[in-house]
Amino acid sequence: MTTSAAPSPAPRRIVLIAGPSGSGKGVMTRRSGLPLVPLDEFYRDEDDPSLPRRFGIVDWDDVSSWNVGAALEALTALAHDGAADIPDYSISASRRVGTRRLEVGAEPLIVAEGIFAAELIAPLAAAGLLVDALVLDRPAPLVFGTRLTRDLLEARKGALTLVRRGWALAGEQPADVERWKRAGMRPVGLREGVRTLHALRDLALAERHHRGTASAPQVLRIAAVCFLREGPTGIELLAVRKRGTGSYMQVGGKLEPGERAVDAAVREVIEELDVVLEPEDLELLGLFEEEAANEPGTLVEASVFLAPLDSLPRDVTVQAELEDVLWCPLGQAPPGRRLAPLMTRRIVPRLQELLG
Known part of the structure; x- marks a missing residue:
């Protein structure tokens, strides 16, 4: 068994803020001085055929217009690595028009605000990254006025459309809150919210200083499979992201009671990629111990196998609990994506050693 690496620094914590559009969520965060991730930047482009519509335009208040997976990826990278690429979304153009690099340095707390922030409570809490979740609750007439003023100044849509939308949202506000x-x-008011954010920052800073007192980590036994292919610039390694998580890793999962690691590897490949391999097709790459990517305070004992080169179709698709897939040039992390510690610290160095 390969010995585990030194523990990673404590991740930054995240506070989520929701509230009606135009209620002042961004103002509250700016007054706190904390790094801000505007979740509105993760809307889908207008040419996406699945986008819902209302009042003759995309319904920006329907959660299906928003890319929760992309938001979770960015927040996970910020929490662990301190930097991420954030889309620059134009509401008037109804599409992304660029990206910007957000770096938070040593700041222990990050704010993510938007009307869909509640969608991130469960995955961030499961990853041990959530410190609190707030909703900014202000009078509906005040919110109607501030929202309409903002939207008109930014020429988000036509005036009549904005008034109709704003009137409907004002009526829905009590139920939304x-x-x-x-x-x-x-629920918090504007001033109370600013004070709360300052207190949460102090809490996150104190937790970072006292991380060393944590109890012994839980250990999970897993099997994982490395798929390689010849890419345009050399060998590429397959990485997948599970639904409700923000890190990419190899295909694989936990061993069932009494199950051999190689049999678990074959089973996981069938479940996640719908590809059938035989146990004899897999070569043991190594036995590794490393920090888990998505379970806080947990280590994985991983039996990692290597599949034959180019054993997957070029356009591999995911299923079951997987949400996304990418091919990574070996030894080169894709920008804006967080790769699991097992992959970066153990698997990639072993593959580079093996392949020369």
Whole structure:
């Protein structure tokens, strides 16, 4: 068994803020001085055929217009690595018009705000990254006025469309706030919210200093499979991202009771890629111990196997619990994506050693 690496620095914590469009979520965060991730930047482009519509335009208040997976990826990278690429989304053009690099340095707390913030409560809590979730609750007439003023100044859409949309949202605001509260978000006013953010930053800073007192980590036994292919610039390694997580890793999963690691590897490949391999097709790359990517305070004991070169179709598709797939040039992390510690610290160095 390869000995585990030194523990990574404590990840930054995340506070989520929801509230009606135009209620002042961004203002509250700017007054706190904390790094801000505007979740509105993760809307889908207008030419996406699945986008919902209302009032003759894309319904920006329907969660299906928003890319929760991309938001989760960026927040996970910020929490662990301190930097991520954030889309620059134009509401008036209804599409992404660029990206910007957000770097948060040593700041222990990050704010993510938007009307869909509640969608991130469960995955961020499961990853040990969530410190709190707030909903900004202000009077509906005030919010209607500030929202309309903002939208008109930014020429987001035609004036009549903005008035109709704003009037409808004002009527829906009480129910929306109750829904956010039921999801586990604490209601705050603007000034109270700023004070709360300052207190949460102090808490996150204290937790970082006291991380060394944590109890012994849980250990998970897993099997994983490395798929390689010849890419345009050399050998590429397959990485996948599971639904509700922000890190990429190899195909694989936990061993069932009494199951051999190689049999678990074959089973996971069938479940996640719909590809059938035989146990004799797989070569043991190594036995590794490393920090888990998505479970806080957990180590993985991984039996990692190597599949034959080019054993997957060129346009591999994912299923089951997987949401995304990418091919990474060996030894070169794709920008804006977080790769699991097992992959970066163990698997890639072993493959580079093996392949010369």
